[in-house]
Amino acid sequence: MNRLRTLALDTPAPAIAAFALVALLPLLGLGGYWQQQVALIAIYTLICSGLNLSFGYAGELALGQIAVFASGAYISGILYNHGYTDILLGFAVAVCLAALTGLLAGIPGLRLSRWSLALVSFFYVLLIPVLVKLFESETGGTAGLAGILFPTLFGSRLDTTNLYTVAVVTTLLWLLLMRNLIVSRFGQFLRVLSASPTLTETLGGSVYRLRVQAYVIGALPAGLAGVLYTYLTGYLSPDAFTLHTLIALLAATVVGGAASVWGAPVGAAILVLGPLQLKSFEEYSTLAYGVFLVLIGTAFSGGLAGLARNLRDRRFRRPSTLPTDAPADISIPGTRMTVSGVEKSFAGLRALSGVDLTAEPGEITALIGPNGAGKTTLLNLASGLSPADAGRVALADREITGLRPHQIGRLGVGRTFQTPVDLGTMSVLEVVESGRFRQGSIGLLAALLRLPKHHRVRKADREAAATALSFAGLGHAAAQPAKSLPLGTRRLLEVVRSVAGEPSVLLLDEPAAGLDDDELRELGTLMRRIRDAGGTVVLVEHNVPFVMGVADQVYVMELGRVIASGPPDVVRADQRVIDSYLGRRGRAQPTDHDSKAT
16 A cells, blocks of 8 residues: 555644744844744743644633743742742743643533633633732732843853743744644544534543643643743733733634644734734723624634635645555454343433344344434433433443443444534544544654654554545545535545444444435445445434335334334334334335434
8 A cells, every 4th residue: 555645734844944034033133122022922822822722623712821821920930039040940840830720720610511611710810819919928919020030041041032042942842742733633533522522422532531631731831931921021910911811812812723733823923013012902902802803703713824724725735645556345343232121211201111122243233213213312322422221232242331432432332423513624534534533542642752653553544544435435535625525425424434443333323314316325335335344233214215225124113112123024014113104005204304313
């Protein structure tokens, strides 16, 4: 197989060149005042990039960045006053404090909901003046902490130009590390998490753990920014860490592009060179930032980075990332799934009443029945999205009843949903790659440092995704944005994503809903190929003719019970099925394919 090309969200080469040029500006005559301004841009870039990670990629509105920024600033000032002037020591302590602050703010908020995180983290901003006054002997209280001179680095005192260089280099190194994360499994996981926490769990990811990781990692650059800010200004006051600053940084994040690595320096530069230069702007800043956020969010939600990416993609078409010799056949390790006596009630309404079902490898097992029969409820129980009141669900001889969705996903249970999830700017190939999350760990350290393990995992994921696309006949669409595909192809893509993850059992929830005849034929062909490759397929579907044409075993449900089961011909002739669902002539009654099953 030819070596696959790496698909990157943002290429780092132009950015590295730009940062190198900025670092050399003092040698080209950049004065002390503008060195301070550029260093301030670097500082705000660090904070904005943290917001990008937690808010732009993970979809978590974390407003505690200013609190982390303040903690890094004050701890470095306190260390300096106690004789510890090395800037690397300040970085190390600030990063540890930032991680702790991120945990303290993130854990309680993430246990509740996304908006709870915003409220909890916002509360930390309000605590800044209180804590500064409480520890007045160390922080200087409302009068401020003054007398902070330039730090040392390896025993040598830094001057303005040296500090400028440290700020630019530190910011570049962080952005490169962040880019490494974003183009890794972890970054893809965050993008899926932002679109659908439910999908994330069925792919094998713990939503809670991912949110905490994103918030803690996103807090780290704010701690670094605090250290740099302390030594750049030489003076600390609570007035530098207010709600006004938070709103300004949030606006800079959105303008630059919240879901972009390199949008952060753009937004920070606009903030520093624009509003912060206008003293008269402060009186109306909150209103102006609010209007600005609304206008930018409405005009182009991806910010300036998103606009630049769209222009680039229009001008330069992405080449296909699939090799021409990708194999067309795969083997799927199917496992028997057994459902025994499962019961489920919602507020006293019995949704499932002692349901028994067995799905075998190499077979398509279909569930049909009217809306409200309990078909999707059964899939939710099997995938862990809803707990069973009684009964047992097992994979081979292993019981999975009571396990969390991500644990069941890790055991190999793949799942599609009635409505395909919009994964934003992810390409078709990246969407299929996301089905590989259950295969191994995320590997944060390996991704950050680009260790050999990361490259092995990346290559394996890319090859498995390419093979799955070729298997489904979608290799030609690998480089296209997934959201640009028609509905029928997106439904096929949901199935292909699960196939790439080598599922033990594949649960399909109404994949044929809304498809035309050609798309139905494509779906049927794909499902038969999955079956013939050894897969265990459980299909919930309203389109009875389609089911009867592809299924090996059919279970008919009514009011939470299985009223008939067997091969399609046997079920079609069952009088109870004819009376309750198919009608006197054995034909499906008209149903709304777009309606959601219970």
